[in-house]
Amino acid sequence: MCLKLKIKALRGDFYLDVDLELASTGVSALFGASGSGKSSCLRAIAGLDSLPNTLISFNQEVWQDTQEGLWLAPHKREIGYVFQDASLFPHLSVKQNLLFSGQLNKQEQSEALTEVCLLLDIQHLINRMPGSLSGGERQRVAIARALLSKPKLLLMDEPLSALDTKLKQEIIPYLEQLHQHLSIPIVYVSHDIDEVKRLADTMIVLEKGQVVSQTSLSQNQNIELITAKPYLKAV
Numbered sequence: 001m002c003l004k005l006k007i008k009a010l011r012g013d014f015y016l017d018v019d020l021e022l023a024s025t026g027v028s029a030l031f032g033a034s035g036s037g038k039s040s041c042l043r044a045i046a047g048l049d050s051l052p053n054t055l056i057s058f059n060q061e062v063w064q065d066t067q068e069g070l071w072l073a074p075h076k077r078e079i080g081y082v083f084q085d086a087s088l089f090p091h092l093s094v095k096q097n098l099l100f101s102g103q104l105n106k107q108e109q110s111e112a113l114t115e116v117c118l119l120l121d122i123q124h125l126i127n128r129m130p131g132s133l134s135g136g137e138r139q140r141v142a143i144a145r146a147l148l149s150k151p152k153l154l155l156m157d158e159p160l161s162a163l164d165t166k167l168k169q170e171i172i173p174y175l176e177q178l179h180q181h182l183s184i185p186i187v188y189v190s191h192d193i194d195e196v197k198r199l200a201d202t203m204i205v206l207e208k209g210q211v212v213s214q215t216s217l218s219q220n221q222n223i224e225l226i227t228a229k230p231y232l233k234a235v
């Protein structure tokens with residue numbers, strides 16, 4: 001059971017050439033300098049972009065196979081997606097934002113809401129409007145919203161990059177909690193090595209559209225060595 005991603009696609013003058021198998025548990029971090037292709041991979045997994053020469057499957061279900069003309073629409077992939085910017089609806093309360101997708105019945109909704117609010121410590125914010133929240137609070141609500149769709153896979157695209165250092169430190173423990181409590185796999189895009197060290201089980205380094213290494217961090221393998229490599233100096 002895993003996420004398989006095979007892409008050989010030209011986007012403008014950028015060539016994305018990846019062949020990856022990501023674990024079906026834990027956090028896999030896509031790490032690399034700006035423009036190395038991290039978001040392109042994530043968007044392809046989510047089905048937000050349809051690239052040529054692509055094969056994507058998750059736990060044996062094919063999401064895209066360009067050779068066979070197969071394409072599963074994004075909403076059928078059962079994915080939760082957290083973007084850099086929390087993207088909450090400004091005219092809806094936190095609770096209305098959380099329940100917006102409306103995929104669960106009333107009973108499930110109420111249980112799931114209590115569960116994610118506890119996990120991300122946002123119970124006290126439920127009646128507030130997004131405009132009155134701090135950046136870290138907004139991002140916690142966005143993560144909770146993604147979880148409420150009961151995804152089988154959580155994709156996070158630099159969820160902390162819009163936050164200042166203090167807010168980052170405030171939210172990282174919640175992400176560590178997610179890691180411990182969720183049974184679903186998380187693909188986490190970041191160009192911050194400290195974030196990756198704290199949160200990821202596996203680090204995939206991308207450089208100029210190619211995978212240069214895939215390392216298990218759970219046994220504290222050589223991360224210093226990897227990050228010391230010259231190609232990461234620019235990150």
Ligand SMILES: Nc1ncnc2c1ncn2[C@@H]1O[C@H](COP(=O)(O)OP(=O)(O)OP(=O)(O)O)[C@@H](O)[C@H]1O
Pocket residue numbers: 011012013014032033034035036037038039040041191
């Ligand atoms: N729709 C597109 N058409 C053409 N080129 C694109 C398109 N989207 C992205 N690219 C190019 O693909 C390359 C990789 O972009 P991508 O956003 O995947 O990188 P990234 O590693 O996520 O960067 P960052 O950390 O800055 O977000 C970049 O050179 C970008 O300009």
